[in-house]
Structure formats: C-alpha cells, structure tokens
Amino acid sequence: MRQGGAPDMDPFFYLILLAGAIAGGSCGLLGVYLVGLRLPFVGIFISHAAMAGTIYSLLLGLNPLWAPALVSAGAAASLAAIRPEKSRLDSNVALAILFSLMLGLTFLGIGLVQGSRSEVLGLLWGSILFVRKGSVLVISLAALAFLAFAFAFNKELKVLLFSRTIASATGVHETFVYALFLALCGVILAVNLPLIGGLMIFSLITNPAAAAYQVCRGHRAVVAASLGLGVASAVGGFLFSYYLNLPTGACTVLTSTLLFAAAAAYRTLAGRAD
Amino acid sequence: MTAGTLSLANVHVRRSGRTVLRIDHLEIPAGTFLGIVGPNGAGKTTLLKVCAGLIQPQGGAVRLEGLDLTRLSAWRKCALRRHIGYIPQVTEYNADLPFTVREVVAMGRTSIRPLLRPLNAQDRAAVDHWIDAVGLADRRKQTFRSLSGGEQQKVLIARAMAQDPRLLMLDEACANLDFHWKHEISDIVERLYRQTHMTVLMVSHETGVLPAGCRRAVLLAGGRLLADGAVRDILSPAMLHRAYRAGLTTMSVGGRTHIVRAGPFENPQFESRHRDRGQSDSHFGTSSDAAGGGS
Numbered sequence: 001m002r003q004g005g006a007p008d009m010d011p012f013f014y015l016i017l018l019a020g021a022i023a024g025g026s027c028g029l030l031g032v033y034l035v036g037l038r039l040p041f042v043g044i045f046i047s048h049a050a051m052a053g054t055i056y057s058l059l060l061g062l063n064p065l066w067a068p069a070l071v072s073a074g075a076a077a078s079l080a081a082i083r084p085e086k087s088r089l090d091s092n093v094a095l096a097i098l099f100s101l102m103l104g105l106t107f108l109g110i111g112l113v114q115g116s117r118s119e120v121l122g123l124l125w126g127s128i129l130f131v132r133k134g135s136v137l138v139i140s141l142a143a144l145a146f147l148a149f150a151f152a153f154n155k156e157l158k159v160l161l162f163s164r165t166i167a168s169a170t171g172v173h174e175t176f177v178y179a180l181f182l183a184l185c186g187v188i189l190a191v192n193l194p195l196i197g198g199l200m201i202f203s204l205i206t207n208p209a210a211a212a213y214q215v216c217r218g219h220r221a222v223v224a225a226s227l228g229l230g231v232a233s234a235v236g237g238f239l240f241s242y243y244l245n246l247p248t249g250a251c252t253v254l255t256s257t258l259l260f261a262a263a264a265a266y267r268t269l270a271g272r273a274d
Numbered sequence: 275m276t277a278g279t280l281s282l283a284n285v286h287v288r289r290s291g292r293t294v295l296r297i298d299h300l301e302i303p304a305g306t307f308l309g310i311v312g313p314n315g316a317g318k319t320t321l322l323k324v325c326a327g328l329i330q331p332q333g334g335a336v337r338l339e340g341l342d343l344t345r346l347s348a349w350r351k352c353a354l355r356r357h358i359g360y361i362p363q364v365t366e367y368n369a370d371l372p373f374t375v376r377e378v379v380a381m382g383r384t385s386i387r388p389l390l391r392p393l394n395a396q397d398r399a400a401v402d403h404w405i406d407a408v409g410l411a412d413r414r415k416q417t418f419r420s421l422s423g424g425e426q427q428k429v430l431i432a433r434a435m436a437q438d439p440r441l442l443m444l445d446e447a448c449a450n451l452d453f454h455w456k457h458e459i460s461d462i463v464e465r466l467y468r469q470t471h472m473t474v475l476m477v478s479h480e481t482g483v484l485p486a487g488c489r490r491a492v493l494l495a496g497g498r499l500l501a502d503g504a505v506r507d508i509l510s511p512a513m514l515h516r517a518y519r520a521g522l523t524t525m526s527v528g529g530r531t532h533i534v535r536a537g538p539f540e541n542p543q544f545e546s547r548h549r550d551r552g553q554s555d556s557h558f559g560t561s562s563d564a565a566g567g568g569s
Contacts, residue, residue: 038368153390154392155380155381155387155392155393156384158373158377158380158381159381161371161373162373162378162381163362163366163368165366166360166362166366166367167384168328169323169326169327169328169355169358170356170358170360170382170385170434170437171351171352171355171356171357171358171385172352173349173352173389176348213370213371213372216372217372217415217417218373218377218417219372219373219377221372222371
C-alpha cells in the first residue's frame, strides 16, 4: 500500500476510511441481533446468497447492485420460515446446509464466468481500496435504513432476542419483525459485499457484537458498543494495513478478533461486573 | 364474560406419525387455577403450547376467549394473545444476554403497545410496580444473567404480570429450583392469582409446587387426559399407577399434595399387596387399562 515511512494520507484514503467505518458500523449493528439470536451462520449464509446473486447478475447482465440485494433479501427473509420448534434440525445445521447450497451455486457461477474472473473473485475479499462515492452513498442509505428499523422496532427486537417463544406466545408480531429484519440483513450484506467481501463480513458481524455482549450491561450499551467496535475494527484494520504495509482484509479480521480477545480478557479480569 | 376462558374440543396433535396429545374435551372457565400434571412425556408442555396457539393441532378447536385459535390469521392471533402471560421452560429463553431486570420486565409491555410506538411513562411505572411486587426492587439495574435461578423466575413472573394478563401460563416454573425457591415462586403465583383472579395454567411434574389455591388439576399420561378434578382426587393410587407405571401414593403437607413412592411408611397396605401379588401391573386395573393412557 505504501513504501516505508509514515507518509501523509492521500485524501482518497479518507473515502476508504469512511466506507470502512460505515460498513463496519452496519455489520456491528447487524451482529447485535445475529449473535444475540445465536445465528451468526445467518450472516455467512446471507452474504453467500448475495455473492451468488452478484455472480449470476453479472452472468445474466442484470444490475449488479440491486439484483443481488433482492436475491439476498429474499433468501434472508425466507429464513423466517424456519421454526426451530417445528423442525427436527437445529437452526444452525439447517443454515449450514443452506450455506453449502449457496457456496455450490457461487462456485458454479464462478466456473461459468467467461474471461477474467478477477471481478467475481474480488467478492471473496472485497475491494474497498477501489471504492467509489456512489458505493459509499448506497451503503450509507442501507445503514440508515437498518438504523431506522432497529430504532422503530426496538421493543419487539428485544423480545425476539430474549425468546422467540415468549414473543410468539404473548402477541408480539415476531414473524413479521423477524422477516423484515432478515430482509434488511440481506440488503445490508449485499451492498457491503463488493466492498468488504463475503469472508470479512462474517468476522465483522460476529466479533464486535460478541465483544459487546461480553462487557456491556443493558441492550442500549450493547448496541452502542457493537457499532463502535465494528467501526474500530474496519478503520483500525485499514490503518494497520496502511502503516504496516499488510493486506487490508486480514488486518481488519485480526483487529476485530483482537478487540474480542481484549473484551473477553476484561470480563475475566474484572469478574462478572453485572 | 369470556375474558380468560379457554376450551379445547377434539384436539389432537401428531408428531412423527405418533399422537402426542389427544384431548376430547377440556373447559377452563375464567378465574380457574388449573394444574397440569403428569410424568415426563405426558404432553403437558404440548397442551400448554396448544392453548397458547404455539402449536397448531392437526384437528379440533382451541377456543381462547370464544375465538378459535386454530382458524385465526397470524395478525388476529397476535391481538388475542396480548393478554397471555407466558413463562416458558428455561431452555426457551436466552439467559446469557446482558439485559437488565428492568429491560426484561419491560418486554411484558411490548405487545400492549402497537408497532412503532415506544413504551411510555405509564409502561415504565407498571414495570417498576411489578419489579417491586415480586421483591426485586434492589435488583432492577442488575443484569438478568447475574441473578440466581429463583430470582430469574421472579423476573419472568414480573414480565408476565406487566402484560396485565387475563391468562397466565407457566411451564415448569419451579423446575431446577431448590426447596426454598420452589415454594417462594409457588407462593408468589398463588398471591398474584388471589389478587387478580386471572386464569392460571401451571404445568409441573411436581404436584407439591401447586399452591393450595389450585383447586383443579388435570393428570396427563401418554398424551391423554386421564383425570380432571381436585388435585387430591385425581391423584388416586390407581390413577398414579396408570400415569407413572409405578407404586406411588400421595402425601399432603401444608395444604399441598406431594406424590411419593408407596412404601411401608407411606402406604403399608399397598406395599403388602405389591409383595403378595408380585406384579405391579395387576394392582390397579388390567395392563390394557394402563396402556389406555398411551397413544
């Protein structure tokens, strides 16, 4: 990324930092619910649905942004139909099977691409260094939409996190809210996928939220901490990569993992501070 | 007045090709405290979930406040269930999340308020009231996960009560608790029942936790309703044998009926007959009677 020393940052990098911060914050916020629902596999399933959607959109000549967003949102919302109490399969096992289906479709799509495959292979790791203003605008809008959703349905989402059985038995519109949540998940992941890639998205969903759940008391604190840790992972990872001349994706993943380790260590050393 | 009434007619639930619940008729008038007892796998939780509309039976009608839950749209079912306070088994809620006690109790107000409307000052007052009522005033800012099992049950009861329930359903609320907490939780439920006269359905495999105020219970075994009546009446040795396939009897302590193993101390007559005949099945009815409870 740079050669020696600690140079001044090119103004273009501020756009990258902004994109990273928005993507990290979105994933951090999303993670609060996916990790809280004990469904981090949903994140990886949806991100691969988005990846498959993007590849087939390229193959079919469809809009490479909205077509995959629709595919992943639809795939995600359909997950609301999986009811743990009605299925003989554990939710995570069912998701793992669906994930393998998406992975198969993705690699089939990659195999069908004619000519250079660099664009589709870039979906695995993302290409945040080539971000454009239009992409930043799109991920900002998606992030705002999810933030508005989380704020508007805050009370229902809390019951869902605590117990879907209680939510269902006591008249909370849990299926509706859950389906809406999953559809928005699909949109967020689809629009962030070209920037941060399918593999990195998973760590940005899981690690910041898991760290926040370790050290926070109260749902509001968890949301704020996870969002902040998501931003810190993406921005910190980029800065490490810039100043240490290392791959950006790997630095982001390792930063988020280090933040989780720090949170876990704090919780252990401070005892159960609840 | 239908508020808090519940009735089941010709309900059957099948799972993996096996009937796990068959109730021909069960009428629960408003203000009833009904204990649901029976051995493991008897269908107690299934019955409770059918009553709450969580399990859709393959046949029959489940009328909650006069409306058939099995035929309602999801949206109307939600509206009807707003006044069901439901306390699930410990495996059905996520006790590891750092929700505070106040946040968990406030969840009880969620369905009272429409979608997109936040909780208001009245809701917060109700939340604090019920936290105080169960004796957790000094724990309201603590996290749910840091509380003991008994205290967590109190929080869940406060959450259910914050809903202003007309029907309270408890699924093994006293399971995994020590003697002191079992009775504390049972006493709280009885006190709330006497104060509000709501309908209460309390599932328990331990009859000793059913409070004295529980004047009616149903005994289930193999998904069938074996007996319906006063707690002491339905737990006759014959019925206990049909349900548990073991030599059991009851013992009354402090107005509560406990199921105990029939032995020389509890039931010398049973013990001597058991020894003389050699086969437990022959004491109370035939083996086909005993199998009648199965599916």
